[in-house]
Amino acid sequence: MSAEREVVDLDEHDHQLAQSGDTTTDRLMARRKVNVRLVAAFVVGVVLGGVGVSELRASREDRERNTSVSLVAFPAPTSNGGSDGARVLRMDGQLTVVNAGPAPITVRAAIGQRPGFRGNGFGQSRLLRPGGAGWIDVKLNIDCSVPFSIEPLPIRFSVETPDRQVREVTYPVALTNPAARNTIQTQ
Numbered sequence: 001m002s003a004e005r006e007v008v009d010l011d012e013h014d015h016q017l018a019q020s021g022d023t024t025t026d027r028l029m030a031r032r033k034v035n036v037r038l039v040a041a042f043v044v045g046v047v048l049g050g051v052g053v054s055e056l057r058a059s060r061e062d063r064e065r066n067t068s069v070s071l072v073a074f075p076a077p078t079s080n081g082g083s084d085g086a087r088v089l090r091m092d093g094q095l096t097v098v099n100a101g102p103a104p105i106t107v108r109a110a111i112g113q114r115p116g117f118r119g120n121g122f123g124q125s126r127l128l129r130p131g132g133a134g135w136i137d138v139k140l141n142i143d144c145s146v147p148f149s150i151e152p153l154p155i156r157f158s159v160e161t162p163d164r165q166v167r168e169v170t171y172p173v174a175l176t177n178p179a180a181r182n183t184i185q186t187q
Contacts, residue, residue: 063163068102068103069159070100071101071157071171073096073157073171073173074096075095075175076094089144090140091142092139092140093138095110095135096135097157098132098133099133100131103161104127104128104129104132105127105159105161106125107126107128107136107158107159108125108158109121109158110156112153114148114154116142117142119138119140120139122138123136150175153172153173155170155172156169157170
């Protein structure tokens with residue numbers, strides 16, 4: 001082993017050293033290209049991931065909006081009825097139903113019940129656009145022998161949403177309608 005150090009003479013043009021320098025330069029360029037490609041792939045992945053998450057969030061918000069149900073109901077001003085002689089008052093009337101939600105709904109049925117009082121909606125299903133109103137025919141049976149208060153009656157509505165799911169929604173309906181001057185009174 002020689003203790004001598006190699007000395008490079010800068011005046012000489014050694015082709016062998018130049019060739020090995022080209023190999024080093026080629027390696028550096030190849031590494032840079034690989035690094036640039038990796039960074040580009042990472043950036044593309046981040047952009048695609050962001051777009052995917054945004055689309056997923058928008059899709060979820062659309063589903064939530066289409067499945068939310070909000071409605072308002074109150075007695076319509078017309079009704080008629082009679083008694084069966086056994087202290088049961090039978091009345092036919094209508095409920096006005098307003099779609100207060102963001103998506104169209106189809107109201108399929110309505111039912112309300114408590115001691116001495118029963119109301120059933122019947123007839124065809126009603127499609128209500130957002131902000132739209134419709135009427136549901138109802139039959140009311142009031143047992144006059146059972147005392148009851150004029151508190152709002154919780155009515156359970158069966159509603160179909162745009163995604164074809166049937167949901168149950170409960171809304172308290174006042175038994176009196178001051179605007180219609182038709183009230184249900186106990187004796």
